[in-house]
Amino acid sequence: MTLPESKADASDVRTIALVSAGRHVVSGRSDRAREDARAVEMGLKLAGDALTLVHAGDPEEPTLVECLRGYLGMYHGFDMARGFDMARGVDMVERRGSGGGCGRLDLLSMAPSDDAVPMLAEWLEAHEAKLVLTGQRAECGEGSGLLPYLLAERLGWAVVTGVAAIESVDGEAVTLLQALPQGQRRRLTVTLPCLVAVDAVAPAPRQSAFGPARRGRVDVVEIGQPAPDADRAAWQFMPARARPKRLKVVKSANARDRFKAAAAKSEASGGRVLSDLTADQAAEKLIEYLRRENLLRQEKISAAEGDQ
Amino acid sequence: MLQTLLPILIFTALAVGAIGAARRIRLWRRGRRSPMRWQRLLRMPKRYLNDLHHVVARDKAMAHTHVATAGGFVAAMALAIVVHGFGWHGPILGGLLLAASIVMFVGALAVNRRRLNPPAKLSKGPWQRLSKSLLAYSVGMFLVSLPLVGVAPTTLGGGALVLVLTLLVAWGLLEMIVGMGWGGPMKHAFAGSLHLAFHRRPERFDDQHGEPQSTNPHDVHRGSRSTALFPLDLAAPKLGVEKPSDFQWEQLLGFDACVQCGRCQAVCPAFAAGQPLNPKKLIQDMVVGMAGGTDARYAGSGYPGIDVGKHHGSSASPIVPQLVEAETLWACTTCRACVEECPMMIEHVDAIVDMRRFITLEMGETPEKGAAAIDNLIATDNPGGLDNASRLDWAADLDLDRIKDRPEGVDVLLWLGDGAFDMRNQRTLRALVKILRAGGVDFAVLGEEERDSGDVARRLGDEATFQRLAERNIATLSRYRFRRIVTADPHSFHVIGREYPAFGGTFEILHHSTFMAELFEAGRLSVGVNPHSETVTYHDPCYLGRYNGEFAAPRQLLAALGLEVAEMARSGYRSRCCGGGGGAALSDVPGKARIPDMRMEDVRETGATTVAVACPQCTAMLEGVVEPRPQIRDLAELVAEALIEPGFDEVVATAPTPARAKVQPDEEIPA
Ligand code: SF4
Numbered sequence: 009m010t011l012p013e014s015k016a017d018a019s020d021v022r023t024i025a026l027v028s029a030g031r032h033v034v035s036g037r038s039d040r041a042r043e044d045a046r047a048v049e050m051g052l053k054l055a056g057d058a059l060t061l062v063h064a065g066d067p068e069e070p071t072l073v074e075c076l077r078g079y080l081g082m083y084h085g086f087d088m089a090r091g092f093d094m095a096r097g098v099d100m101v102e103r104r105g106s107g108g109g110c111g112r113l114d115l116l117s118m119a120p121s122d123d124a125v126p127m128l129a130e131w132l133e134a135h136e137a138k139l140v141l142t143g144q145r146a147e148c149g150e151g152s153g154l155l156p157y158l159l160a161e162r163l164g165w166a167v168v169t170g171v172a173a174i175e176s177v178d179g180e181a182v183t184l185l186q187a188l189p190q191g192q193r194r195r196l197t198v199t200l201p202c203l204v205a206v207d208a209v210a211p212a213p214r215q216s217a218f219g220p221a222r223r224g225r226v227d228v229v230e231i232g233q234p235a236p237d238a239d240r241a242a243w244q245f246m247p248a249r250a251r252p253k254r255l256k257v258v259k260s261a262n263a264r265d266r267f268k269a270a271a272a273k274s275e276a277s278g279g280r281v282l283s284d285l286t287a288d289q290a291a292e293k294l295i296e297y298l299r300r301e302n303l304l305r306q307e308k309i310s311a312a313e314g315d316q
Numbered sequence: 317m318l319q320t321l322l323p324i325l326i327f328t329a330l331a332v333g334a335i336g337a338a339r340r341i342r343l344w345r346r347g348r349r350s351p352m353r354w355q356r357l358l359r360m361p362k363r364y365l366n367d368l369h370h371v372v373a374r375d376k377a378m379a380h381t382h383v384a385t386a387g388g389f390v391a392a393m394a395l396a397i398v399v400h401g402f403g404w405h406g407p408i409l410g411g412l413l414l415a416a417s418i419v420m421f422v423g424a425l426a427v428n429r430r431r432l433n434p435p436a437k438l439s440k441g442p443w444q445r446l447s448k449s450l451l452a453y454s455v456g457m458f459l460v461s462l463p464l465v466g467v468a469p470t471t472l473g474g475g476a477l478v479l480v481l482t483l484l485v486a487w488g489l490l491e492m493i494v495g496m497g498w499g500g501p502m503k504h505a506f507a508g509s510l511h512l513a514f515h516r517r518p519e520r521f522d523d524q525h526g527e528p529q530s531t532n533p534h535d536v537h538r539g540s541r542s543t544a545l546f547p548l549d550l551a552a553p554k555l556g557v558e559k560p561s562d563f564q565w566e567q568l569l570g571f572d573a574c575v576q577c578g579r580c581q582a583v584c585p586a587f588a589a590g591q592p593l594n595p596k597k598l599i600q601d602m603v604v605g606m607a608g609g610t611d612a613r614y615a616g617s618g619y620p621g622i623d624v625g626k627h628h629g630s631s632a633s634p635i636v637p638q639l640v641e642a643e644t645l646w647a648c649t650t651c652r653a654c655v656e657e658c659p660m661m662i663e664h665v666d667a668i669v670d671m672r673r674f675i676t677l678e679m680g681e682t683p684e685k686g687a688a689a690i691d692n693l694i695a696t697d698n699p700g701g702l703d704n705a706s707r708l709d710w711a712a713d714l715d716l717d718r719i720k721d722r723p724e725g726v727d728v729l730l731w732l733g734d735g736a737f738d739m740r741n742q743r744t745l746r747a748l749v750k751i752l753r754a755g756g757v758d759f760a761v762l763g764e765e766e767r768d769s770g771d772v773a774r775r776l777g778d779e780a781t782f783q784r785l786a787e788r789n790i791a792t793l794s795r796y797r798f799r800r801i802v803t804a805d806p807h808s809f810h811v812i813g814r815e816y817p818a819f820g821g822t823f824e825i826l827h828h829s830t831f832m833a834e835l836f837e838a839g840r841l842s843v844g845v846n847p848h849s850e851t852v853t854y855h856d857p858c859y860l861g862r863y864n865g866e867f868a869a870p871r872q873l874l875a876a877l878g879l880e881v882a883e884m885a886r887s888g889y890r891s892r893c894c895g896g897g898g899g900a901a902l903s904d905v906p907g908k909a910r911i912p913d914m915r916m917e918d919v920r921e922t923g924a925t926t927v928a929v930a931c932p933q934c935t936a937m938l939e940g941v942v943e944p945r946p947q948i949r950d951l952a953e954l955v956a957e958a959l960i961e962p963g964f965d966e967v968v969a970t971a972p973t974p975a976r977a978k979v980q981p982d983e984e985i986p987a
């Protein structure tokens with residue numbers, strides 16, 4: 009990913025990452041959530057240490073704050089924080105020690121049964137957030153994956169899920185790549201403000217270091233009137249039943265087909281069958297399609313056309 | 317003429333030298349302070365004559381040379397101050413002064429001979445000049461003192477000769493006295509003697525030795541007496557060493573003591589493998605950082621693959637990357653070979669780990685695989701990220717006692733280590749279980765309650781994760797009753813035995829080689845005579861040998877098995893690392909050769925067909941060398957194979973390694 013050239017503009021865009029407590033797949037210990045950590049990584053690359061983290065949860069929960077500090081441990085590696093700033097002659101660690109340049113997380117205090125959406129919406133509006141990054145689905149709790157949609161609906165913002173990379177941001181819009189099955193990417197340009205749910209294929213998060221994690225600031229914030237989650241109250245809970253998974257067995261002697269079947273995420277749909285075309289017509293149609301999908305860049309093709 | 321010139325020369329040199337020395341001391345004091353104990357200065361002469369000389373004397377010729385040169389110089393200088401400085405002329409003092417000059421001259425001749433074709437490990441530049449300066453001083457001092465015993469006329473001839481003699485003496489004094497204070501090669505004498513007095517690891521010296529009457533054969537080397545890393549205060553405002561001034565002042569003093577003899581460079585496995593590390597250059601870079609400037613004036617071998625002269629530093633600017641590249645620090649296997657060889661008792665590994673701590677804890681820039689291992693340790697208590705409950709899967713059929721089911725206590729707690737997850741090491745563990753049972757040992761295991769000891773995390777600089785693991789392991793161990801811990805992993809052995817006490821965990825732990833030797837001695841194991849006589853060699857693991865001084869037990873075991881041991885040129889305290897320690901296998905810094913390949917060459921040179929090992933990491937590294945090569949067998953496997961067990965017919969570990977099915981080229985490969 010190339011960093012946006014319009015970095016000055018990008019830093020004007022107030023960027024927030026919503027994070028949650030993750031759960032390690034093997035041990036079940038609380039941990040950075042994989043997608044949320046990727047969202048924070050994306051935010052740090054865009055906004056540096058101006059990125060603010062937000063979580064809505066119960067500050068009394070014993071491991072929560074320590075777990076959230078894992079994200080604050082990612083506040084390192086910015087150019088300005090490379091230890092010693094030669095030009096300014098400032099010791100960055102000492103500066104960070106005194107509060108500058110370290111990560112910040114607002115913990116919106118609520119009970120586990122409360123609804124996080126209104127609180128988050130209120131906080132984001134109050135802080136004039138423009139670009140909000142988050143994972144697609146929490147690793148514990150409800151984990152329904154609905155939060156990005158509900159939040160965007162409430163704020164009246166655009167929401168994009170399955171985001172693999174952000175290519176550029178300016179004051180008006182963000183250009184990003186959305187992950188599609190089988191490694192395909194779709195380039196989208198979305199006007200701000202916008203909510204971006206990051207996919208697990210986004211670049212891996214940087215190491216969480218102990219020093220910045222310890223120094224980062226966690227502020228417990230009381231905002232609005234925490235209200236119980238009304239929908240949730242109506243739900244009925246029961247232990248999950250393990251269901252046998254239907255296996256789609258692909259019988260083929262060909263390893264390539266078997267691999268493709270195993271790697272496929274979903275079937276493509278909406279295709280069109282073209283027949284009875286001359287070779288030139290067919291080529292035209294294909295180029296047109298590729299251009300529409302942003303898979304071919306305009307200049308390249310016009311250059312190729314000019315050659316003809 | 318000379319009578320007036322000499323005192324002026326001598327006292328000017330002393331004064332200017334003293335000013336330089338005072339400035340040098342100020343440089344050291346930029347480091348982190350610790351309480352000053354002046355009485356430690358009294359320890360210095362004995363430490364110099366006894367401890368330091370022990371290490372120097374590993375090279376006999378060099379030891380004699382140094383005794384003559386240094387002894388001659390100290391005596392000649394002291395007498396010169398009395399005789400020429402204060403004008404206390406007399407034939408006896410004069411005679412002594414002449415004798416001292418002659419001794420120094422003889423030493424200086426030997427130094428010059430060595431410098432004709434200096435070996436690659438030596439630095440040139442000012443060090444080459446020093447050899448000439450020694451001659452100048454001794455010859456000059458001899459000649460100007462001749463009149464004292466009446467051999468030459470008291471006024472020593474005409475102006476030209478006086479001028480020449482004055483210049484000779486002035487040159488000598490400039491190098492020896494002024495240079496000592498102002499950072500010339502003779503700085504080593506001044507910084508070195510203070511370094512001996514204020515060394516951070518006093519246990520390395522005989523005056524602080526835990527067992528004063530120790531007759532341990534391993535004691536000729538004193539490196540294994542104090543090897544635990546120093547704990548890091550996790551509440552400190554800055555974690556680890558970012559800038560030279562973040563070192564303890566004693567460490568800065570130690571760096572300044574380096575004589576650039578290159579003994580450390582000659583034994584460093586990473587340097588030999590062409591990885592960008594040279595412990596001697598590293599220490600010199602620390603000196604550059606402390607005093608400020610560039611490394612352009614360094615006149616020895618650099619880091620392989622990195623040009624000399626492109627780096628710079630100052631005491632208040634970060635070391636990485638402008639002074640030292642991070643890959644240099646990550647190439648170290650923490651084998652301590654450099655520390656063991658260093659005649660000035662400089663602690664390279666402490667410095668390297670201090671700088672790694674900053675990179676890991678503050679910068680979050682641990683090499684990728686190392687960072688992944690740390691994340692796994694945090695989440696699952698083992699570096700592979702595996703379910704800790706599967707730690708005993710390999711022993712499903714062995715019916716091992718869990719210590720939680722033995723509240724009355726056991727004799728031996730078997731500590732498995734992370735090798736329990738590795739299929740190769742599981743063979744070793746099964747062999748060890750077989751031996752314990754054959755010896756009738758009452759033992760149990762922790763099972764899934766065991767966590768990684770924290771060794772790798774600590775060497776990678778993650779003191780936070782290390783301390784968390786240490787505290788949890790100590791809490792677990794303290795819950796149960798056992799007499800001793802036995803482990804087949806020298807890293808766990810070192811960490812639990814040497815490093816846990818600083819966190820309140822004092823346990824008696826034995827390496828399995830020591831324990832098996834004990835069983836043999838008590839007559840609890842009986843072995844058959846080895847049917848096929850073969851030559852074996854033994855590879856000393858760094859963390860068992862150099863770190864903990866256990867060289868004897870493994871050899872006793874091999875002797876008890878009737879095996880003939882062909883020692884490698886580098887064995888015992890001079891063993892060459894397998895390349896797997898200190899997280900180096902994870903950081904995997906590229907070089908020209910691989911360290912385990914070089915070690916396997918050492919093995920081949922002995923003609924041995926089997927190399928006995930005593931560490932899961934060594935096993936893995938050496939077995940990674942491509943075949944054909946000698947077989948690699950853990951001591952436990954060798955013992956288990958030779959056991960005679962009346963009425964114990966279960967074959968645990970002796971199942972012969974299945975011969976590899978060889979596919980003939982003309983055979984059809986089944987699809
Ligand atoms: S560090 Fe020690 S062994 Fe290495 S060159 Fe200096 S004095 Fe010699």
Ligand code: SF4
Binds near residue numbers: 594649650651655
């Ligand atoms: S500890 Fe070993 S690898 Fe590290 S610098 Fe010393 S000799 Fe080299």
